[in-house]
Amino acid sequence: MFNITELLKNEISVWEQLKNSAKPVVLYGMGDGADKVLAAFDRYGIKASAVIASDDFVRGQKFHGFTVKKLSDVEAELGDVIIALCFASQLPDVMAHITKISEKHETLVPSVPVFGDRLFDGDFITENKEQIESAYSLLADDLSKKVYENLLKFYFTGRIDLLPPVTTDKDEAFANILNLGENESYVDLGAYNGDTIDEFLHYTNSKYKRIIAFEPNAKNFEKLKLHCKGMANVSLWQLGSYSKNTELIFNNKAGRNSAIADKGVATKVATVDTILCGMAAGYIKADVEGADMETLVGMQKTMRNCKPKLNFSAYHRFEDIFRLALYIHSVNPSYKIFLRHHPYIPAWDTNLYCI
Structure with missing residues (x-):
């Protein structure tokens, strides 16, 4: 033990x-x-x-x-x-x-x-x-x-x-754990400028059923819209993911660092369950700058009802390395939970992969 x-x-x-x-x-x-x-x-x-x-x-x-x-x-x-x-x-x-x-x-x-x-x-x-x-x-x-x-x-x-x-490359996790197909419904939480949509497309040979993306930062969201222009079956939401539907203050930093803060810009946040409204999701990736636990709380129904594959950052807070896995298991005990660390110093880019 x-x-x-x-x-x-x-x-x-x-x-x-x-x-x-x-x-x-x-x-x-x-x-x-x-x-x-x-x-x-x-x-x-x-x-x-x-x-x-x-x-x-x-x-x-x-x-x-x-x-x-x-x-x-x-x-x-x-x-x-x-x-x-x-x-x-x-x-x-x-x-x-x-x-x-x-x-x-x-x-x-x-x-x-x-x-x-x-x-x-x-x-x-x-x-x-x-x-x-x-x-x-x-x-x-x-x-x-x-x-x-x-x-x-x-x-x-x-x-x-x-x-x-x-340390392993992401290819190992995508090939040996996630095994994404060509008919996936993908939810990208913290989509930034579309780079993780590109990652998803890389592993699905650019074939998919649906893409739903959240990005709270206004500048990033404009880049995301431009990046996805002309793509079919893509829904973009200028939102942060959270445990409830409300409005929070974000620091308004561009790049990947947009996050909940004491000072900044009022930003709408919503639960994944609300946006999906019963729609099935096959794969959810989350890099939500410290709101990882709150995001899981806001997608309980989705995890229970359709058990999407999960790719969640587990390094923003030290608690995340254990509390995220425990919560996922409590919501749906049938999940198999994997932990991987990808090239980074210090231990950033440490992710939970759940199937």
């Missing part, structure tokens, strides 16, 4: 490693992730000695009182350092560069959530132990269980070497 305490019994948390290191701690990155890491440093009493960026981005700018420098300059000043990686990338050349740096300097990824402020630390594990262990038992294959184990270790320790052994 899986036991999270046993899994982590010989591991040291990333926060302890950084706090107790004899080397100067250097932040790599200066965006939202670095803001969250520095806030956590304050909480745990960790001192940062410098901030670096990739050479092409260093222009003498300031970040939280630090002058952003090149790694070579920091090496000349501080010697050997321990690096706290504070940004995310799926670009092969960037990931290769991070790996190269990690071969020279100890490099850790402090685990901070994409959304929310809960940290994956000892308190979090204690609070959620039962759910973490219960979700493991729902996973349908050995690879899913290995992904789950390594991601839990990664969140706790920040060790980058835990990711490559459990």
